[in-house]
Amino acid sequence: MKERKTTFKFFTITQYEKEQNYLRKMHKNGWRFIGATVPGFYHFEQCIPEDMIYQLDYNQEGINHKEDYIQMFQDCGWEYLTDFVGYSYFRKAANKMKREEGIFCDDSSRLDMMKRIFKGKMLPLLCIFFAIIIPQLYMQYSIEGFRGVMFIIFAILFVLYMIIFLSFGVEYWKFKRNLK
Amino acid sequence: MDAHIKKVYVPMTETSFYILLCLRKPNHGYGIVQQVDEMTNGDIRLTPGTMYGSLSKMEKDGLIQFIRKEEKRKIYQITDLGDKVLRLELKRIERLYQNAREAQR
Numbered sequence: 001m002k003e004r005k006t007t008f009k010f011f012t013i014t015q016y017e018k019e020q021n022y023l024r025k026m027h028k029n030g031w032r033f034i035g036a037t038v039p040g041f042y043h044f045e046q047c048i049p050e051d052m053i054y055q056l057d058y059n060q061e062g063i064n065h066k067e068d069y070i071q072m073f074q075d076c077g078w079e080y081l082t083d084f085v086g087y088s089y090f091r092k093a094a095n096k097m098k099r100e101e102g103i104f105c106d107d108s109s110r111l112d113m114m115k116r117i118f119k120g121k122m123l124p125l126l127c128i129f130f131a132i133i134i135p136q137l138y139m140q141y142s143i144e145g146f147r148g149v150m151f152i153i154f155a156i157l158f159v160l161y162m163i164i165f166l167s168f169g170v171e172y173w174k175f176k177r178n179l180k
Numbered sequence: 181m182d183a184h185i186k187k188v189y190v191p192m193t194e195t196s197f198y199i200l201l202c203l204r205k206p207n208h209g210y211g212i213v214q215q216v217d218e219m220t221n222g223d224i225r226l227t228p229g230t231m232y233g234s235l236s237k238m239e240k241d242g243l244i245q246f247i248r249k250e251e252k253r254k255i256y257q258i259t260d261l262g263d264k265v266l267r268l269e270l271k272r273i274e275r276l277y278q279n280a281r282e283a284q285r
Contacts, residue, residue, distance in 0.1 A: 075228070109230035
């Protein structure tokens with residue numbers, strides 16, 4: 001039986017590049033990625049160290065039409081691994097590439113993926129924020145004032161959501177700047 | 181042709197251009213990747229994330245259409261609208277090329 005290990009890592013919605021680099025580094029150290037579980041457990045299996053390029057795609061349509069989606073990646077030499085919170089994971093050995101390769105080859109499609117992430121992940125959060133958290137915050141304040149337990153809970157949620165929105169904004173800005 | 185199509189596809193990315201060019205005959209995504217690899221002597225390697233996203237976007241915009249499935253691969257073909265957009269783009273590139281040639285004389 002091969003040895004296994006699990007690590008805990010937290011990546012924000014847009015930090016998929018960091019995640020890719022992390023998985024690559026693990027594989028170089030002899031730990032092959034086998035799957036992830038919420039909220040951020042990464043499972044590995046011991047393997048022969050190798051330089052493997054890991055790539056994440058965020059494509060709901062691909063997940064809904066898995067058959068031809070995975071086939072396209074396989075045809076291009078990418079091994080499909082798993083899905084985790086809307087992302088699909090792929091890998092390919094670096095020595096099978098003529099030059100370093102990713103699953104995207106132009107900026108327009110990289111931006112399209114960012115837009116899909118925004119629609120799939122940020123939009124629902126924005127809806128919750130404006131439809132529930134803000135009205136509740138106001139209501140709880142008028143009922144119990146600043147010291148009410150419910151007010152404090154919603155205030156914490158408010159701050160948490162603001163952090164998420166801000167970090168997405170910063171990541172998006174960095175991403176746009178890197179394109180050109 | 182509506183404003184959205186013009187805005188997105190004139191001018192278009194190299195990927196979209198080669199997709200339209202290759203889909204004058206029915207083909208699947210990986211077929212296009214191979215064809216472009218040959219046409220450009222390996223200079224342009226289209227990648228699956230870009231291909232899958234572009235194909236579904238162009239299908240939604242009505243530039244190409246899905247015709248059938250062959251061994252898990254979706255076969256697409258260009259539509260009349262796609263053909264019009266391709267011609268428009270070709271005209272633009274021709275003018276670009278002619279102007280560049282004249283400027284070098």
